[in-house]
Amino acid sequence: MSPETDVSRRSFLRGAVGAAGGVAAVAAALSPLKDLDTSQLSVEQFLQKHYKEMSKEDMDKVLERIARQVEERHHVRPEVRDIKPMDGVEFAYALNLGKCIGCRKCVHACVAENNQSRSPEIQYIRVLEMPKGSIDVEKGNHHYDRPEVPDKDHFYMPIQCHQCADAPCVSVCPVEATWTEPDGITVVDYDWCIGCRYCEAACPYWARRFNFSEPEIPDKDINPNMAYLSNRPRHKGVMEKCTFCLHRTREGKMPACLEVCPVGARHFGNLADSKSEVAQILQKKRVFVLKEELKTLPRFYYFFDEDYYDEEEQPR
Amino acid sequence: MDESQKMRSRFNKGAGGLICGPVFLVLALWFAFGPNLLSLPKNPIVEIDKARISTAARRKILSDPPVMFINATDKNCMDCHQIMFKPDVPKTTGFLQHKEIKLSHAINTNCYDCHDKEDRNSLVKRNGQKLSFDDVVQLCRQCHGSIYDAWTYGGHGRTNGYWDADKGPQHKLKCTECHNPHSPRTPAMDPIQPLPGPNTLRMGKQDPEGHTEHDPIEDPLRKAMLRDQHQKAAHRSGMKKEEHR
Numbered sequence: 196m197s198p199e200t201d202v203s204r205r206s207f208l209r210g211a212v213g214a215a216g217g218v219a220a221v222a223a224a225l226s227p228l229k230d231l232d233t234s235q236l237s238v239e240q241f242l243q244k245h246y247k248e249m250s251k252e253d254m255d256k257v258l259e260r261i262a263r264q265v266e267e268r269h270h271v272r273p274e275v276r277d278i279k280p281m282d283g284v285e286f287a288y289a290l291n292l293g294k295c296i297g298c299r300k301c302v303h304a305c306v307a308e309n310n311q312s313r314s315p316e317i318q319y320i321r322v323l324e325m326p327k328g329s330i331d332v333e334k335g336n337h338h339y340d341r342p343e344v345p346d347k348d349h350f351y352m353p354i355q356c357h358q359c360a361d362a363p364c365v366s367v368c369p370v371e372a373t374w375t376e377p378d379g380i381t382v383v384d385y386d387w388c389i390g391c392r393y394c395e396a397a398c399p400y401w402a403r404r405f406n407f408s409e410p411e412i413p414d415k416d417i418n419p420n421m422a423y424l425s426n427r428p429r430h431k432g433v434m435e436k437c438t439f440c441l442h443r444t445r446e447g448k449m450p451a452c453l454e455v456c457p458v459g460a461r462h463f464g465n466l467a468d469s470k471s472e473v474a475q476i477l478q479k480k481r482v483f484v485l486k487e488e489l490k491t492l493p494r495f496y497y498f499f500d501e502d503y504y505d506e507e508e509q510p511r
Numbered sequence: 512m513d514e515s516q517k518m519r520s521r522f523n524k525g526a527g528g529l530i531c532g533p534v535f536l537v538l539a540l541w542f543a544f545g546p547n548l549l550s551l552p553k554n555p556i557v558e559i560d561k562a563r564i565s566t567a568a569r570r571k572i573l574s575d576p577p578v579m580f581i582n583a584t585d586k587n588c589m590d591c592h593q594i595m596f597k598p599d600v601p602k603t604t605g606f607l608q609h610k611e612i613k614l615s616h617a618i619n620t621n622c623y624d625c626h627d628k629e630d631r632n633s634l635v636k637r638n639g640q641k642l643s644f645d646d647v648v649q650l651c652r653q654c655h656g657s658i659y660d661a662w663t664y665g666g667h668g669r670t671n672g673y674w675d676a677d678k679g680p681q682h683k684l685k686c687t688e689c690h691n692p693h694s695p696r697t698p699a700m701d702p703i704q705p706l707p708g709p710n711t712l713r714m715g716k717q718d719p720e721g722h723t724e725h726d727p728i729e730d731p732l733r734k735a736m737l738r739d740q741h742q743k744a745a746h747r748s749g750m751k752k753e754e755h756r
Contacts (some may be wrong), residue, residue: 207529214530218538224541291666299706304564314556316711337714343702407712411556447678449671454566458700459669459689472665472674480666 196486214270235264235430246423254423255384261427268428269412273419275427278445280378286439286494287466288450290353290474293500294460295321297344297351301461305355305370308451309426310418312410319404319437320355320452323486332485355452356381356402356437357485357493364394364403364436372432379458379494380439381464382424390432399486400493403436439463466494541698554710555683563706566671575644576632581608588631615694625692651686655746662686 216421239260244253301322302497311317323335327350335352345351362381365373372387374439395403409431421427422442429435441452444463453461464471469478473496476482482496573579576587591608604610614620627635634642634650641717642650652659661667666688673679686692 211530214534218534222541224536290728296700297705298700298703299708300564300707303559306557307561308563312565313558314554316554316557316709318709318711318714321714338708339705340708345702356750367603369644397743399711404711404713413556413558416559444674446675447675449674453669454671455564456669457569457703459684459687460669461669462665464665464674472670475664479664493741 231380234335235268236397240386243386245387245510258423261423263429265417267420269414269417271414271417271419273427275418275421276442277423279441281445283467285466286358286444287464287477287496288358288439288475288494289473289480289482289496289498291460291462291500292350292352292497293340294458295351295353296458297324297339298457299455300455301353302422304451304455305437307416307442310412310416310428311435312406312412312420312429313416314411316399317404317406317410319402322352323352323354324349325352330450352497353402354485355489355495357400358439360492360494361490363397363399363491367397369391369393378445380441381436382438382441383434383436384424385427385429385433385435388433388496390434393433394434399491403434405434406431409455414473432469557707557710568684570688570691572685572687573644577644581609586756592631609751610695618656622726647687647692648685651692
C-alpha cells in the first residue's frame with residue numbers, strides 16, 4: 196500500500212465530478228444568502244426573547260432597536276410602541292355586502308397604513324367580484340378592471356383576516372410566533388417567525404401574506420406611527436397579516452380600511468359592549484360568517500341590508 | 512488487496528485534498544464575485560394615490576347657516592332671500608342662482624317641504640318646527656324612519672374617528688355627507704372608478720392588456736385545475752354521445 200500508486204485517473208475524475216456536483220448544489224442552496232441584508236442584523240435581535248417573555252425593560256430596548264433600524268433604512272424617525280390590549284374589549288368587524296361597491300379603497304388605505312411592501316405588492320384585503328345570485332367564491336375574480344364600479348350583475352366581497360376565535364393558523368405554528376391576543380386579534384411576532392408558512396397553508400380565508408423578498412417601501416410613504424405587533428416594517432422571510440390596525444384600534448380609533456369606505460359598508464367595534472356598533476348589528480341584522488362549517492369562529496361578520504334585493508337601477 | 516481495503520485507500524491517498532482545495536476556492540470566489548442565481552425579478556414600486564384614499568366624506572356640505580359665494584362676497588341665504596320673492600309654486604331650478612339644483616326626490620317635489628319659506632337659513636319639519644342645517648338628520652328621518660334607526664345604532668352610514676367615544680371624538684357622517692338631498696338616487700350613490708387591482712405574488716398579476724374580461728382566472732394553479740376539469744367533462748360528454756349512437 197504505497198501512497199503513490201493508488202489514485203488512478205478514473206477514481207480521481209469520479210471524485211472530482213462528484214465533488215463539483217456537490218459544490219454546485221451547495222452553492223444553489225446557499226444562493227439566497229447572497230442578497231441577505233446584513234446591515235439590519237444585530238446580536239441583540241438574535242438574542243431577543245419571545246414577546247411574551249420580555250420584561251418592560253427588554254421591550255424598551257427592542258423598540259429602540261427597531262426605531263433605529265427603521266431610521267437607518269428609511270430615514271424616517273418612527274414612533275414604535277408596544278400597545279397592550281384594552282380590558283373588557285373584544286373586537287369584531289361587520290361588513291355590509293349589500294353596500295360594498297368594490298372600489299378597493301380599503302385595500303390601498305390598508306397598505307398605506309400598515310407599511311406593506313410595495314414591491315412585490317402585499318395586500319391584506321382582497322376584493323372578490325362575484326356574480327349576483329349566490330356566494331360562490333370559486334367564481335370570484337380579484338382582477339376585475341372596470342371604468343366604474345359597481346357592475347350591476349356583480350356584487351363585491353372583501354376578505355381579510357377574520358381574527359378567528361379558534362384560529363387554525365395559530366395552532367399550526369411550530370414556534371409560537373403567532374397567537375391570539377385577549378382582545379381577539381391574532382398577531383405575529385415578526386422577530387420570532389421562522390417563515391415556514393404553515394399558517395399560510397392553514398388559513399382557510401387566505402389571509403396571511405409572506406415576504407418572499409425584502410419588502411420595498413418608498414421612504415416618504417412610511418407610516419411612522421408603528422406598533423411592535425402590527426405595522427412596523429417587516430423583513431424578508433416572515434409572515435404578516437391584518438391586525439385590525441391594532442396600533443389604532445387599541446387606542447380607540449377606527450381601523451384605516453373603515454375610515455375610507457365611501458359607502459359605509461364597514462363597521463367595527465367592541466363586541467363586549469352591547470351598545471357598540473357591531474354588537475347592535477349582530478343583534479339586528481342577519482349576519483353570517485364565511486366558511487362557518489370549519490368552526491374557526493371568525494370575528495368578521497358579513498350581512499346584507501334587508502332592502503338589498505329591491506334595489507333597481509333607475510334613471511336619474 | 513481485497514475490496515474493502517481498496518475503498519479505504521481512495522480516501523487515504525490525499526485525493527480528497529487535491530479535489531476539495533480548488534473546489535472550495537471556486538466556491539469562495541463565486542460567493543465573492545459571482546452572479547446571484549436565484550434573485551427574484553423586481554417589479555416597479557407601486558405608489559399609492561393618497562388623494563384617492565382620503566377619509567373625507569363623499570359630499571362637502573355647506574356650513575350652518577349655508578354660505579354661498581355670490582358676486583365676490585360670501586352670502587348666507589337670508590342676505591338674498593330677505594328681498595327676493597317667495598313663489599308658492601313648487602320650483603325645481605332657480606333663474607340665476609341654484610341652477611345646478613335638480614329636484615328629483617320621488618314625491619317630494621316642493622322646495623318648502625324641507626326649506627323654511629320665511630327663514631331661508633333654516634329647514635322646516637312637517638309640523639312647522641324649524642331646524643338648523645346641522646340637524647338635517649332630523650328632517651330626513653320623518654320619511655326614512657327605518658334607515659334613521661339603523662343610522663343611530665351604526666348599521667347605516669359611517670363613523671369616523673374613534674370607535675370608543677371615551678377616547679376621542681366620533682364623527683358620524685350625516686345623510687347629506689353622502690347623499691344628495693335634492694336628487695338622491697338608487698342605488699344610493701354614484702359609481703366610482705376602482706383603484707388598481709392586485710399585482711401580488713400570491714394572487715398573480717393583472718393582465719397588462721386588460722384582458723381580464725376574457726380570462727377572469729389569473730391563478731395558474733386554478734387555471735390548470737379548471738382545464739383538467741374541462742377536459743374530463745368533454746371526455747365524459749364525448750362518451751355519452753357515443754353511447755347514444
